[in-house]
Amino acid sequence: MNNMTSATSKIGILFILLFCLSCNVFQKSVNLNKTKWISGSADCKENTDPPIQVVRYNHNTWILRENKCVNYEGPFMFLFLGNKKALLMDAGATFSEAKFPLRATVDSLVSKWEKTIHTKVELVVAHTHSHGDHTAGDGQFKNNPNTTVVGLKVEDVQSYFKIENWPQQSSKIDLGDRIMEIIPIPGHHKTCIAVYDNETKILLSGDSFYPGRLYVNDWQAFKASTQRLVDFTSTHKIAYILGNHIEMTKTPGKDYPIGTTFQPDEHILPLTVKDLLSLNQALIKLGDKPTREIHDDFIIYPIN
Numbered sequence: 080m081n082n083m084t085s086a087t088s089k090i091g092i093l094f095i096l097l098f099c100l101s102c103n104v105f106q107k108s109v110n111l112n113k114t115k116w117i118s119g120s121a122d123c124k125e126n127t128d129p130p131i132q133v134v135r136y137n138h139n140t141w142i143l144r145e146n147k148c149v150n151y152e153g154p155f156m157f158l159f160l161g162n163k164k165a166l167l168m169d170a171g172a173t174f175s176e177a178k179f180p181l182r183a184t185v186d187s188l189v190s191k192w193e194k195t196i197h198t199k200v201e202l203v204v205a206h207t208h209s210h211g212d213h214t215a216g217d218g219q220f221k222n223n224p225n226t227t228v229v230g231l232k233v234e235d236v237q238s239y240f241k242i243e244n245w246p247q248q249s250s251k252i253d254l255g256d257r258i259m260e261i262i263p264i265p266g267h268h269k270t271c272i273a274v275y276d277n278e279t280k281i282l283l284s285g286d287s288f289y290p291g292r293l294y295v296n297d298w299q300a301f302k303a304s305t306q307r308l309v310d311f312t313s314t315h316k317i318a319y320i321l322g323n324h325i326e327m328t329k330t331p332g333k334d335y336p337i338g339t340t341f342q343p344d345e346h347i348l349p350l351t352v353k354d355l356l357s358l359n360q361a362l363i364k365l366g367d368k369p370t371r372e373i374h375d376d377f378i379i380y381p382i383n
Contacts, residue, residue: 108137108279111319111349118325118342119147130179131171133188139257140279141188142321145171147340149179152212154323155348157283158185159276160192160200161254167204168274168283169323170216182219200255205229205239207285207323208268233270236263240272246304249311262311266301267294273308280318284308288355289322290346292334292380298369302362309359312352319349331375350376 114134120126126148134142139160147153150172157168165185173179185202193199204220206213209231220226229239236242240250246263253259260275267287274283286294287304295301326334327346335342354376361372361379369381 108140108318109134111136111142111321112347114348116144116325116345116348117146118345119151119153119340121341123148123340131181131184133184136281137279139192140276140281143171143181143184145173145179147342149173150212151338151340152324153342154212155321156181157274157281157321158188159254159257159259160189161257162196162198162200163253163255164201164203165189165192166252166254166259167202169206169213169285170204170220172212172215174215174218176219179216181216182223185220186223199225202226203229203252205236206231206270207274207283207287208271210268210286213285213323231270236270236272246300246307262307264304264308266297266304268296269300271304273311275311275315280316282308282312282315282317282320284320284322284350286323288320288350288358288377289324289326290348290350290376291322291324291326292378293358295369295379295381296383298367298381305355305359305362309355312355317352320351320355321349327376327378332373332378334378346376 117128117132128146130146130149132144136142141158143156145154152172154169154172156171159166167185171179171181176182189202202225204217214231217228220228229235233245237245240252240261242248242250242263246265249260249262251258251260258277262273264271264273264287271285271287325345325348328335328344329346357374371381372379
């Protein structure tokens with residue numbers, strides 16, 4: 080009887096330990112509407128923030144932000160971890176690993192993930208588009224073992240993600256029990272894609288839709304891409320729409336000037352499907368004439 084009691088106790092303790100470990104691994108996702116991001120300094124010589132802010136969204140998703148005192152663009156990067164691949168979307172605005180240790184940061188996160196799942200994963204570095212403030216860090220990964228850096232031309236994006244009919248066709252990539260959907264959305268730049276994570280229901284919209292100045296290079300393509308995103312959101316659950324920058328303040332319709340390195344009163348990162356519908360309706364109303372128009376949470380900003 081005593082032996083049975085002892086065995087039962089051990090099983091109970093083991094169960095509790097496994098339960099606690101499960102709670103730690105599968106942590107609840109954070110509320111991005113309340114997340115405070117590092118936002119630079121009025122005097123960057125006095126800035127003490129890390130070069131990269133690392134926020135754990137949940138057990139297998141990380142959001143990184145480059146310090147605005149490293150580069151005023153302060154771009155966001157996103158790391159999605161699967162059982163076979165890790166997908167890093169965007170590589171920041173700074174090449175120097177000394178100033179911007181992106182590779183070391185990502186390698187550390189991936190290494191910890193590999194220890195959790197007890198296997199090695201391939202790292203894929205891809206981009207929401209090929210502007211320099213999202214690709215400068217690529218060079219840090221070029222010689223990394225077990226790493227693929229997706230090229231910066233439309234044909235490179237098409238080839239890697241197996242998109243035959245650009246930009247009408249979408250595609251999927253399996254990270255290993257984690258499906259990501261790739262949606263071409265040219266307009267801001269010809270290489271733009273949106274990325275949807277079927278697990279977290281996060282939709283990445285790059286520089287095509289974020290709380291800031293939506294620089295439009297190709298008006299007609301941008302209108303078509305926005306409609307494509309609206310159509311996608313009508314058939315998919317969306318937790319957050321996350322872009323690559325924050326340029327708006329908390330004051331509706333007011334943005335920070337280009338080159339700002341200190342944004343103490345900045346807008347939250349996420350936008351909503353309602354915001355996307357507002358953009359789409361505005362573009363439909365504006366018609367074929369590229370027009371700058373200020374909205375509460377973003378600014379339509381043709382550049383040609």
